[in-house]
Amino acid sequence: MGHPQRRRAWWLVALGPILVAGVAWTAVPAAQPAPTAPAHAVVLVTLDGTRWQDLFGGPDLDILRSVSGKTPVEETDTYKRFWAATPDARRAKVMPFLWSRLVAKEGAILGNRQAGSRMQVVNRHRFSYPGYSELLTGAAHDDVITSNDNRRYPFLTVLEWLRADLRLPKSGVGVFGSWETFRFIGEREEGAVTINAGYQDFDHPDPEMRTLSALQHLAPSGFHGARHDVYTFRFGLTHLQTARPRLLYLAFDETDDWAHQKRYDLVFDALHRTDRQIEQLWTWLQNDAEYRGRTTLVLTVDHGRGRLPADWSDHGDSTSGAEETWVGCFGATVTARGEQRETPPMTTSQVASTVAQVLGRDFRAAVPAAAPPIPMCIGAR
Ligand SMILES: [Zn+2]
Known part of the structure; x- marks a missing residue:
């Protein structure tokens, strides 16, 4: 201290x-x-495998052309909806709330390599389980976590640590994930925090939640082990509104699923839908007496993808660019500075300590190997 x-x-x-x-x-x-005074609550949101190029610049014409077949690129829905002359105008069409409200007025974002700002994973695998583990435990575990299998590992996550350190009830830390593997990624000790992930019933008395909980099984996404993001969002928002956690983690997945299918068009549709959900989440937070002005939103990603029409849909240890990530922080503990340019390099392993520091806690006291917090997210330069 x-x-x-x-x-x-x-x-x-x-x-x-x-x-x-x-x-x-x-x-x-x-x-x-x-750092600034601690926040009362933190909401962590991840958009699986969302490329910084797409987030900061909107659709890439060469990639769009490569997936459009015989249709001229100008006649594609993606072009009509999201194309504009400049990267700033394109990204604002894809995610209007993120850019015109959160980045412009509520916080800061980094990771645009075109602006001299770099962030990357430190794990060498560059796929989801190692990425999320790095993000939640503060370090890479390359020799142990080598697959996306549904397995638990003996590494403390910041989620379960914060629950214990802040003496919260189990519902005080809520993880809502589209991908079922979050039941394992989220905690080393089973049952430490509230987790609802994949096609898992959401046990809640609200009649609409009961309907949605049943409906998720009847509306399969076609993606292995991952439900549609809308269920994850609705269950997570309801948990926020009723259980009132200090830490909520929403882990969306569709951006990665559609990219693997080479559906570049649906990646942008997913980003656009997610932007509306983030708007709904933020609006609720700012209209609630407990959370208003006392909550920080951390928005980030588990890995990048390839840079070219030939490899943008892929990621992994042999895909160049799959290590490239980004992060945005908005709200209580963050000074509104907008898009960051020419920043020192950051790593995804810093997110765990960042989430803790937002709440005024030092994760590295428990896990000395964890990387330090990202200064931008806690009011420091
Ligand atoms: Zn993937």
Whole structure:
């Protein structure tokens, strides 16, 4: 914790530079800016295998052309809906809420390599289980986690650690995933936190949830072990509204599923739908007395994909570019700085400590091997 007299009180930060100038600010060494006051809650959202190129720039014409067959690219739905002259205009069509509200007004995002901002996984496998494990445990476990199999490993996740450290009830940490393997990825100790993932019934008294819970089994996605994201979103939002967790994790999957099918068009449809869901989530948070202004949203990804028409649908240790990731942080603990340019390199292994630090907790006290928090997400530069 350091010396108490050198820490900035939250109210000094909140009152801004008038009080801070010449009083507390000067006592803090410039190289180690203190983080902002902790948030009450954190919502982590992942968009499986979403390429930074697509997130920051919208559709790539060469890739779109390569998957459009005999249809001229200008006549595709993807072009008509999402094409524009500049990357900024394209991405705002794909994810209008993310860009025009969250990035513009509520926080910051990094990972656009065109803007000199880099983030990557440190695991060498570059597929989902190793990626999510890195993201939730703070480090790669390359020699142990070598497949996407439904297996549990002996590495503490920040999810179960926060539940214990904050003495929360089991419902206080909720994980809602489209992919069934999150039942294993989310915790080393079975039953430590609330997890609902894959085609799993959501046990909730709300009549609409009972209907949706039954319906998910009757509306299969066709993807192995992964239900449609809409069920994940609706169950997760309902858990937020009724169980009122301090940590909610929504793990969406369709972006990766459609990419593997080489459906570049449906990747963008999925991103667009997810943007609407993030808007719904954010709007609810900002209209609730407990969460309003006291919640940080962390939006990130488990791996990248190839860069070219020949390999954009793929990822793995032999796909160049599959290590490239990105992260956005918005809300309570984040200074609104928009898109970050020319940043020091970041890693996905930093997300675990970041999630903890948003709530004012030091994950590295429990897991010294975990990478440090991402400064952008906790108010520091
Ligand atoms: Zn994949």
